Each structure stands twice: as C-alpha cells, then as structure tokens.
Amino acid sequence: MSTQQPGSLPSKPPFWNDPAVRATVFQVIALAAVLAVGGYLFHNTQVNLANRGIASGFGFLDQTAGFGIVQHLIPYTETDSYGRVFWVGLLNTLLVAALGILFATLLGFVLGVARLSKNWLIAKIALVYIELFRNIPLLLQIFFWYFGVLRHLPAARDSVNVGDVIFLNIRGLYIPRPVFGDAFLFVVIAFFAAIAGTVFLARWAHRRQAETGQPFHTFWVGLGILVGVPLLTFFLSGMPLSWEVPKLTGFNFRGGMVMIPELASLLVALTIYTAAFIAEIVRSGILAVSHGQTEAAHALGLQHGPTLRLVIIPQAMRVIIPPLTSQYLNVTKNSTLAAAIGYPDLVGLFAGTTLNQTGQAIETISITMAVYLAISLLISTLMNWYNKRKSLVER
Amino acid sequence: METKTTFTPHPELPPPANTVGAVGWLRANLFSSPANSLLTLFALYLLWLLLPPALEWLLFKATWSGTTRADCAPGGACWVFIKMRFGQFMYGFFPEPERWRVNLAWILAVLGILPLLGKRNPLRLPAAVFMLFVYPLIAFVLFSGGFGLAPVETSQWGGLMLTLVIAVVGIAGALPGGILLALGRRSKMPVIKTICVTFIEFWRGVPLITVLFMSSVMLPLFLPEGMSFDKLLRALIGVILFQSAYMAEVVRGGLQAIPKGQYEAADALGLSYPKAMGLVILPQALKLVIPGIVNTLIALFKDTSLVIIIGLFDLLNSIHAATVDPNWLGMSTEGYVFAALMFWLFCFGMSQYSQWLERRLHTGHKR
Numbered sequence: 001m002s003t004q005q006p007g008s009l010p011s012k013p014p015f016w017n018d019p020a021v022r023a024t025v026f027q028v029i030a031l032a033a034v035l036a037v038g039g040y041l042f043h044n045t046q047v048n049l050a051n052r053g054i055a056s057g058f059g060f061l062d063q064t065a066g067f068g069i070v071q072h073l074i075p076y077t078e079t080d081s082y083g084r085v086f087w088v089g090l091l092n093t094l095l096v097a098a099l100g101i102l103f104a105t106l107l108g109f110v111l112g113v114a115r116l117s118k119n120w121l122i123a124k125i126a127l128v129y130i131e132l133f134r135n136i137p138l139l140l141q142i143f144f145w146y147f148g149v150l151r152h153l154p155a156a157r158d159s160v161n162v163g164d165v166i167f168l169n170i171r172g173l174y175i176p177r178p179v180f181g182d183a184f185l186f187v188v189i190a191f192f193a194a195i196a197g198t199v200f201l202a203r204w205a206h207r208r209q210a211e212t213g214q215p216f217h218t219f220w221v222g223l224g225i226l227v228g229v230p231l232l233t234f235f236l237s238g239m240p241l242s243w244e245v246p247k248l249t250g251f252n253f254r255g256g257m258v259m260i261p262e263l264a265s266l267l268v269a270l271t272i273y274t275a276a277f278i279a280e281i282v283r284s285g286i287l288a289v290s291h292g293q294t295e296a297a298h299a300l301g302l303q304h305g306p307t308l309r310l311v312i313i314p315q316a317m318r319v320i321i322p323p324l325t326s327q328y329l330n331v332t333k334n335s336t337l338a339a340a341i342g343y344p345d346l347v348g349l350f351a352g353t354t355l356n357q358t359g360q361a362i363e364t365i366s367i368t369m370a371v372y373l374a375i376s377l378l379i380s381t382l383m384n385w386y387n388k389r390k391s392l393v394e395r
Numbered sequence: 396m397e398t399k400t401t402f403t404p405h406p407e408l409p410p411p412a413n414t415v416g417a418v419g420w421l422r423a424n425l426f427s428s429p430a431n432s433l434l435t436l437f438a439l440y441l442l443w444l445l446l447p448p449a450l451e452w453l454l455f456k457a458t459w460s461g462t463t464r465a466d467c468a469p470g471g472a473c474w475v476f477i478k479m480r481f482g483q484f485m486y487g488f489f490p491e492p493e494r495w496r497v498n499l500a501w502i503l504a505v506l507g508i509l510p511l512l513g514k515r516n517p518l519r520l521p522a523a524v525f526m527l528f529v530y531p532l533i534a535f536v537l538f539s540g541g542f543g544l545a546p547v548e549t550s551q552w553g554g555l556m557l558t559l560v561i562a563v564v565g566i567a568g569a570l571p572g573g574i575l576l577a578l579g580r581r582s583k584m585p586v587i588k589t590i591c592v593t594f595i596e597f598w599r600g601v602p603l604i605t606v607l608f609m610s611s612v613m614l615p616l617f618l619p620e621g622m623s624f625d626k627l628l629r630a631l632i633g634v635i636l637f638q639s640a641y642m643a644e645v646v647r648g649g650l651q652a653i654p655k656g657q658y659e660a661a662d663a664l665g666l667s668y669p670k671a672m673g674l675v676i677l678p679q680a681l682k683l684v685i686p687g688i689v690n691t692l693i694a695l696f697k698d699t700s701l702v703i704i705i706g707l708f709d710l711l712n713s714i715h716a717a718t719v720d721p722n723w724l725g726m727s728t729e730g731y732v733f734a735a736l737m738f739w740l741f742c743f744g745m746s747q748y749s750q751w752l753e754r755r756l757h758t759g760h761k762r
Contacts, residue, residue: 023583023584026584026587027584027585027586027587030586030587030590031586031590034590041617044616044617044618044619044620045616045617047619047620048615048616048618048620049616051620117434118424118427118431119424119425119427119431119434119435119438120424120425121424121425121435121438121439122434122435122438125438125441125442131743132739135693135697135738135739135742135743135746136697136735136738136739136742137697137698137700137711137738138697139700139701139703139711140700140711140731140734140735140738141735143711143715143731144728144731144735147715147718147727147731148727148728148731151727333601333602333603334602336602336604336605337604337701339604339704340703340704347602347604347605347608351605351608355608355612361612361613361616362613362616365605365608365609365612365613368605368608369601369605369609372600372601372602372605373597373600373601376596376599376600376601377596377600
C-alpha cells in the first residue's frame, strides 16, 4: 500500500491540518469576535447616551450629593460630594462585612464542633440548625429580622431599659460611647509595646524549646502581658476614660452610640446564614484528618491538648481555609442585600441613590462592580499565596 | 503453726453499668461525663424555652379557617392570610381563568423529570429528548400564550411560578455556556484561555445584585436604538451570564477529575478535539459534576429572591407585597414563615437528592 521509499521523510501534512496554524487562526477569530461585540456595544452606548443627552465621565463625583445618610463612619453632611458618599458607602459595607465575618466564624466553629459532638442532643440540634438555615434564602432571613422582629420594638419613649445605660427601641440599640482623655495615648502605646513584647517572648520560647526541649507557657504569659501592661498603664495614668450615656430628650435619644436596626438585622441574618455554611466546612475539615493521626500523636506521648494543637488543627486548617475564604467573600458580596432594607451600604448609596439622582448608570455601576471585583481578586490572590505556602510538599 | 486455708469469697462486685437498651443509650450519648450531662441539661432547657411557645403559635393556638383578619384569634398564627392569598403566592398576577396552564406545565415537567431521576430505565432517553427539546416550547406557549391561548404578559407572571422559571431557565441557559467556558479555560491557546478566565473571574467577583442592577439599567444602553427587552428577559440575561461563570467552575472540577489517560487514549484513537471531548471526556466529567450542578441550582433558587431589587414579583416579593396590604397588617411573620417553608422544602429536597446522587455515583475514579 505504502508508496513511500524507506528512509525518506514522511510527507508534511497540509497547512490547514497543522495544529499551530489552526490554533493561530482560532485565536485570531476569537479575538476578532470579542473585539467586534465590544465595539458594537460601545457604539450603541455612545449613540444612546448622545440621544438621551447624558454626558459620560466622572465629573459628577465632585457635585453636591444633597441627601442625608443615617449611618456614616466618617464625617458627612448633606453638602458633601458624591465622592464622599462613595467612601461612606464603602466603609459601611466593610463594617458590616467585617462584623459579619467575625461573628459567623465564631458561631460557625462552635456549631461545626457541636455537630461532631459525642452528645447526641447537641449534635442533633446543630444538624437541625444547619439544615434549617442554609436552605432559606438570606434575603428572606433579613426581611424576617427587619420587618418581622425589629419593626415590632417599642417606640423611643417606651424603650427597653438596661440599667439606665443601654436602651433598645425601634430606632436602634443605644449604648454609651467611650470618651478618651488625652492620657489614653499612653495606654495605646503600652498596648502596642505589649504586642511587640509578646512576639519577642514567643520567639525566645520557641528557640529555647528547639535547643533545650523545655516548653514555656507562651500563651498564658503572653495573655498576661497583653492584658496586664495596658491595664496597669490605664490605672497609673489616672483612668483617662469616661462614658457618654445616651439620654432621652424629646422624642429621641441623644449622645452615646447607636446601632441602627438595619445594621442589626443585616448582621444577625448574615451571621446565622453564613455560620451554617462555615459549620459544615469545619466539620468536613476535622473529619478529613484521619484517626490514625490522633493515634500516632498519642503513641508519641503527646497529650490531648498538644495533639489537637500541633497535629489535628494544622491539618484540618489546610482543608478548612480555602472554602472558608470563599465564604468570607460570600459575606462581603451578600452584604449588598443591605440595599433591600435601606442600610446605607455601597450598593444602596452609590448604585441606588446616586444613580437615581445623577443618571450616571454606567459610571456608578462600573465603580461599584470594580470595588467588589477588587476585593474578590485581592482575597483570592492572598488565598492562592497561602495555599502555596501551606500545601503538602510532595516529592 | 498451721494455717488453715479456707475459701472466703470476695464481696460481690456490682454489675457493670447497663450498656444496652434505653438507659444504656442515654448514658452513652447524653450523660457520658459530668460536663456532657451539664451540656445536655442546658440544651434541654433551651429547647423547653423555645419549642413550646413556637409550637403553640404555629399550630395549637393558630387559626386555620375563616376569610378575614377578624376571624383570627390573638396569640396564634393567622394561616387564614396564607389561605386567602395562596393563589397570588403561587401564580402572581397570572389571570385566574388561565392558571390551569401553569399547573399543566408543572405536571408535564414532573412527569418528564421523574424517569430521569431514578436508575436506568427504558423511558430515560425519550424523557430526556422530550425535556430538552419539546418541553421548553410547550412551557413557553403555556405561559405566554399563542396557538389559541390568551396571551399573558410577563409582568403578570409572579409568585412561585416566577421563582421556578428564573431558576430553571437560569440553570438551563448557564449549562452550555459553562461547559464552553470550562473547556476554554483549560485550552492551550493563550488568547482563548485569557478571554475565558477574564469572563469567569469577572462574573464570579461581583455580587448578583450589581449584576441585576446592571442588566436593568445598563443593558438598555447597550442595545441599538428602538430595541428593548422586557424586565424579566433582562433579569434572565443577567442571571444566565452570572450563573454560567459559576457553572464553568463546576464543570472544570469535573474535567480535572478525569485521569490524563482518558485524554491520551482519545488522542491515540485519532479523535478530533470535538469528538474527544463530546464522546470521551464530557460524558464522564458531566456525570461526576451532577451533584455540583444541583448545588448550583440550589444556590440559584435561593438567589432568585434578589429580583425583588429590580421590582419583579417572585415568591418572596409577592408575600412581602401582601404583608403591607392594609387589610392584613401585622401578618408579616406568618408570611415569612410560609415563604421560608416553601423555599426550605425545595432546597432541602434538592440537597437530599444531590447527596443521594453523590453516594450513587461514587463508582469510578474515587480511590
């Protein structure tokens, strides 16, 4: 059949069957298609904007916003610009995300451990909690807490009163505000000094244990330094801290700090919802460490505490951390549901109110999306770096 | 001296603690140590605080029959509210004489899906063909009218029906896009890989609310003059784009789980890329990721509630709107409990199915 002479090279395939040529052609086509679609959309947008008389650009950021915001972490008045509104919204988003992450992690770890408890009742309660709350949409839970529970709180005059310092009513939870004296600076300095001291101590203890095998109670001594030194400075500098207690004047409370009901319901719902997911992550992480590891650690003579601290937890964390980070990202993204109950977060203030007032749809939505995208990319980059560092080193 | 050895029996030991039966179970599982006993008692106390009032409100003191708010007894739930508004919660503003069409569509869907859920049976292939190619057309006609049926605007769709439509269309639309994106992400061609990675990471990085905002505010600007979509379609486009990025990551997980030998074997047989993927890799990969797809569907089902932001009346928004009706003020808790029950039933059912599948599909590659 073959007509080829022995020793001669096999004939080259025709150029359209050459994988390299094909790859180039496909990529050029794909790139051209993407550019064409992008250009088409851009052109349409230009035409539409011109027809509607909307000037694109970011000049609106310097205009006066003219609306009030119920919660702002940085000074803000109605005469401030939209650019300021952006920062207020971003900080509010970060606040609720940070608090939500903190509480959800605590509750989630407790639930995850409870789910594995040898106590049948505790394990079943944790199971019911997890299956109940992770199968109900977060938005529904937020609505429930906001419209179903917190809207039924009493008016300011009939507040729930805890010892004349804490008040709970439909406008929020009022707590005393700390007022720092000038000398409080010393306490702050002492606290940072204590942190530095503890780090130094931990290094020294680690080195000593490596050399002599003598363990040192770093945790308890460190805790003592961290709490004791600032506390001592606080008393020595004459207790430079006083409390501003909220007071009912007219129909509303003045002074103190307030946690608005929008923040409270958002936080409660985010915590309860995310904790159910974190609990499952923790459970699977702990189960992923095989029982042989525990037995091996016991065989080496490690006691229960060190076994947990030095053998089980480091290995479980390797499994837990990646999905945990994606849950943290979810908390950040889910905090946008704030817009539905009027908590002034980035989406509500910027993609909502600002967009409605200025009509700059493309600019506001792009900025909002870019912020969330930046947060996501930042966290996933950190995550990849961490994973690389902690992953098993195999041959 | 002579010692006499006599047999003096030890005093009898008490019998070992009971390890079987109810008492044994209690001892092992609830009272194994003092700390555990305390924990058990604490949990029991919590349950005693929580359960009796909840059950009383939900069931024992609740009002089940009547037609108005005045029929409801105080101190208990008023399920009359749910009963009177049930039609609105299920169908939204779908005209009442036409609601049989929605029911028929769901019955057909259930009949079509049932043969697909179980183990192999002869009905599988025809059912799959029906659900993939025929059913979408039938459902579309039933919902929106035509062929002698009265037309119904999408703005009249609502309630559970709309929730299901968004979830099902979202997932069905996202699957093909997700597969293509996943294949593109694993491609060796740098341009195609970059395009796919950028697309996936962009949509995964932004919250769904901003996507919905974008599709309702920015999409009209992208379209040529005079062309416009209705609100539902705009929301669906946003959901599909968003969900296809998540689907791509699910499918990529399946592609990575297929051993390299399979790819090499397909190449060795001389199969072209489409054939190798379509006949060898994807059938195995997709089988592996069915549980992942169901999980994505669950997440999407819960996320459909966000369409409230752009003013569509899904299940949650229908109920939310009904709670502010002046005739039924103060019924928000009943409304939300009902909504929670509906969502929970669907999500829990799907997650149980996905877990069952996961156990059943543990055949090939798991070592």
